[in-house]
Amino acid sequence: MTFKERLGELLNSLQIDDPRDKVDLRLYCKWRIQAKWLLINYLGEDHLYTRELISALSSDPDPSLLGSYILTAKGILEALMEDLDFGMIGVKGPFRWDSVMKGFIQNVFWRSSKIS
Numbered sequence: 001m002t003f004k005e006r007l008g009e010l011l012n013s014l015q016i017d018d019p020r021d022k023v024d025l026r027l028y029c030k031w032r033i034q035a036k037w038l039l040i041n042y043l044g045e046d047h048l049y050t051r052e053l054i055s056a057l058s059s060d061p062d063p064s065l066l067g068s069y070i071l072t073a074k075g076i077l078e079a080l081m082e083d084l085d086f087g088m089i090g091v092k093g094p095f096r097w098d099s100v101m102k103g104f105i106q107n108v109f110w111r112s113s114k115i116s
Contacts, residue, residue: 003038003042003084003091004081004091005039006038007023007077007080007081007084008081010031010034010035010038010077011074011077011078011081013031014027014028014031014070014074014098016067016070016071016074018067019067019068019071020067021067021107023063023066023067023070024051025061025063025066028061028070029061029094031070032057032061032069032073035055035057035073035077036050036052036057039053039054040112042091042092042093043089043091043092044092048112049079049080050109051079052076053076056069056073056076057069057073064102098101
């Protein structure tokens with residue numbers, strides 16, 4: 001799944017039209033961490049969109065304000081989607097721990113084979 005497809009899924013996964021709407025805290029927390037992970041891993045922690053999203057979602061969730069948090073975050077994600085559509089933002093690939101570990105393991109085995 002591409003970054004843009006996952007971003008679209010996040011935009012559509014929590015439907016809310018009014019900040020006073022009741023929101024399931026469990027679903028909100030799941031959505032919040034997935035949105036943060038997506039932007040951090042594909043845009044980086046220092047990207048403006050990532051910083052804005054983290055700022056919008058940084059406070060401890062107050063159940064009476066969840067709708068406001070979601071609408072604010074969705075506004076940020078919608079703006080990001082528009083900028084992607086216009087080609088104004090480049091997206092990097094996600095950080096892959098498995099490839100880093102594979103290289104590390106190969107390096108360790110290569111060094112150990114040279115010692116014996």
